[in-house]
Amino acid sequence: QKEVEQDPGPLSVPEGAIVSLNCTYSNSAFQYFMWYRQYSRKGPELLMYTYSSGNKEDGRFTAQVDKSSKYISLFIRDSQPSDSATYLCAMSELGTGNQFYFGTGTSLTVIP
Amino acid sequence: EPEVTQTPSHQVTQMGQEVILRCVPISNHLYFYWYRQILGQKVEFLVSFYNNEISEKSEIFDDQFSVERPDGSNFTLKIRSTKLEDSAMYFCASTDPRGQYFGPGTRLTVT
Structure with a gap:
């Protein structure tokens, strides 16, 4: 069962553009949502x-x-080359202590 | 700013061997997690831990896996008899009300 769907991209935008990243999910019980940025071979960094x-x-x-x-x-907004990374969404029913389900990630490149 | 730390950064082991991956969560956090990410695939939940016991575990977290908080700072993941398919990045995370914070990961290579 695919709990969380995320368009893998890749997405390429010029510097200064507004970027929109999206996830859809099937479990209506999800209440807690997170966005992460992940650089290649690094740990996910919490954004929101x-x-x-x-x-x-x-x-x-x-x-x-x-x-x-x-x-x-x-x-x-006002995307920067340093925003180039993979963006992951994650979600959970009960939050802390509960399993978080991740999307596959969207690869973003911001071109100077 | 406090960070989750993990050691080693890279572990190579032979199939059938035991490995222990170590993590130091952020000091005032109470919930701890292990995730894995096979190259090119999703981050997958393994287990969450609170108050010295497992809070939740996934189907991946079978009898070959165990977790422990041996002292006030370390949080470990043991894989008893590694298989080739255990090769992945293993991430530790800890939470506070602002969210869940990941460590840099341990790359486990099983040969």
Whole structure:
């Protein structure tokens, strides 16, 4: 059963562009959602952590959750070459202590 | 800023051998996790640990795997008899209310 679906890309954008990354999921019980950035052969780096539906903003990053559509997004404004990485979404029913399910990751390249 | 640390960064072992992967979670975190990522595939949950016992485990975490917190700082994953298909990156993570933080990983190569 594919719990979390994520378009693997690759996605290539010019510097300064707005990037939209998305995940869909099948389990309506998911309530906790995270976005990670992963550079090649490194550990995932937490970007955003949200609970339930709505928006959350942190600097150039905005996370959106639409539980009715089972769809989450990460927007990156004013993208930089240093944003080039793989972006992973992860989600869980109960949060802390509970299993998090990851998407396959979307590979992003920001071209200077 | 505090970080999750893991040792070794790379472990090569022969099939059938036991390996122990070590992690030092962030000091005030209470929940700890092990994940693995086979090259080119998803990050997969193995186990979560709280208050010196397993909180949840996945189907991957069978009898050949065990976890332990032998002291106040270390958190270990033992694989009793490694198989070729255990070759992967193994990530430790710990959580606080702001989220789940990963270590840099241990690359396990089983030959």
